[in-house]
Amino acid sequence: MLFLLLFPSTTVQAQDLTDLDLEEIVIPIRVHILRSAESSHLNCECTKEEIVEWFDRANTIWRSAAIRWELESLVYEEANNPAEFDRILELGRDADPADRRSVVHSTYPLDQKLAPGWNIFFINRMAFGGGVYNPETKSVLIGKFRPGGDINPSILAHELGHSLGLRHLREQYNLMAGRQEGIEPKDKIRLNPEQITRARTIAESGDSFGGSL
Numbered sequence: 001m002l003f004l005l006l007f008p009s010t011t012v013q014a015q016d017l018t019d020l021d022l023e024e025i026v027i028p029i030r031v032h033i034l035r036s037a038e039s040s041h042l043n044c045e046c047t048k049e050e051i052v053e054w055f056d057r058a059n060t061i062w063r064s065a066a067i068r069w070e071l072e073s074l075v076y077e078e079a080n081n082p083a084e085f086d087r088i089l090e091l092g093r094d095a096d097p098a099d100r101r102s103v104v105h106s107t108y109p110l111d112q113k114l115a116p117g118w119n120i121f122f123i124n125r126m127a128f129g130g131g132v133y134n135p136e137t138k139s140v141l142i143g144k145f146r147p148g149g150d151i152n153p154s155i156l157a158h159e160l161g162h163s164l165g166l167r168h169l170r171e172q173y174n175l176m177a178g179r180q181e182g183i184e185p186k187d188k189i190r191l192n193p194e195q196i197t198r199a200r201t202i203a204e205s206g207d208s209f210g211g212s213l
């Protein structure tokens with residue numbers, strides 16, 4: 001355990017970047033902050049400074065792929081279906097997964113999306129996990145707070161990974177790994193060469209990934 005603590009994540013990233021020597025790709029992102037007078041769970045009070053800081057931290061992870069996320073614009077929008085969202089949140093683990101999924105993805109409006117491009121919707125608190133990517137709406141939805149803490153930039157970086165066509169895999173410390181015994185989400189930051197190639201291909205296409213994950 002001590003061994004791991006002695007090797008901070010930055011060591012891994014710096015080495016990966018030097019090995020690959022890739023040209024940087026900048027991805028513009030539109031951030032949508034959802035507001036709701038009816039649901040405190042949907043109503044996000046996040047500031048632009050907080051958003052910029054979260055992306056700065058996600059960018060330190062994506063540096064190993066020479067991909068940088070850059071804020072294109074920030075829009076404030078009214079969330080849809082607040083009562084349904086609160087119902088799903090109260091049900092917690094008892095919620096039917098298909099029902100939960102459709103409600104969660106109905107909360108964000110799609111009429112101010114950057115299209116083609118990348119869109120991230122922020123709410124106050126997710127109904128499950130920390131964030132989710134939907135290839136059908138080509139949108140990331142993420143909560144400022146998650147069960148067990150506040151936003152974790154590696155969760156943001158992970159969802160952005162899905163928007164670049166990356167699937168889950170079992171690989172220790174990988175950004176796209178699922179739950180791993182004894183490994184904190186913040187320590188899951190690695191990208192392997194295949195993931196880097198795939199992510200860069202989608203990034204260069206100019207549009208968020210739209211296939212099946």
Ligand SMILES: [Zn+2]
Nearest residue numbers: 158159162168
């Ligand atoms: Zn995931």
